[in-house]
Amino acid sequence: MSRADAARPTGRRHGIRAALLLTLPLLLVGCSATPPLPTAPPGVDTESFDGASGNGLWLVPRAELADRILDAVRGGGTVAVTGTVHEFVPSEEGELLPGRTITVDYAGRAGAFRATLAADGVSTSMLVDEGRTAVRGDAGFAAASGRPELVDGVCTVGTDPAVAQWAPFNDPEALLAAVLSEAELSVAAPSGDGETLAVQIGASDSRAGVLVVDRYGPPLPRALTLAETDGDAELSFSDWGAELELGTAAAELGCD
Secondary structure (H helix, E strand, O other): OOHHHHHOOOOHHHHHHHHHHHHHHHHHOOOOOOOOOOOOOOOOOOOOOOHHHOOOHHHOOHHHHHHHHHHHHHHOOOEEEEEEEEEEEEOOOOOEEEEEEEEEEEEEEOOEEEEEEEEOOEEEEEEEEOOEEEEEEOHHHHHHHOOHHHHOOEEEEOOOHHHHHOOOOOOHHHHHHHHHOOOOEEEOOOOOOOOEEEEEEOOOOOOOEEEEEEOOOOOOEEEEEEEEOOEEEEEEEEOOOOOOOOHHHHHHOOOO
16 A cells, blocks of 8 residues: 555545544543644645645645645655656757657656666666666667667666666656646645546646646645647556565566
């Protein structure tokens, strides 16, 4: 279970009803104290905050939304990221032409992750694990990098240039920071019993995308959809805080 899943109520109404039933005997024997409401997060108007409605992200000043989400990402531990990014490249005439199609399959956290990334005929599998790096690329990537040894795999202590070549697609925090930090963001107040919030990326008359985040607990990302002039993306984020096992990936890359 992820940290966000642990923090988010499941069957919220039934859970509250069950909690009331469990505490009823204590109330009958004279305990009149009621538990305090959750404290409003920093930067949220305490008079407007209702902890039962969620994490209050919709009350955060717009200029602080990116920082609040990125703080949650940094504190969320490991995550699995999968999806596709399509790039568009301007021609000399100014026309946008289809560019690379990048596929992402990542699991881990900063400093400890495994990832397989591909882009139009070249692909790379990599492992970064607390000071060691393993990289294996196909013939196309090895040729483009001028490193034929990548076909058989390279194991090093420290970083490998091939990891940086795929940035920021092998770093969820950096990827989200690139998308969010300079964008106009907004969040509508929740309605109904949904467990997520939609963070609009871009102005209302020129929306560039939507980031779906958790409504309860830290606002951890769940899905990113982008449709901009320089490309579009569909990425999913799951398994926040899951236990990370890199041994299999290391063995597959010949670096166990």
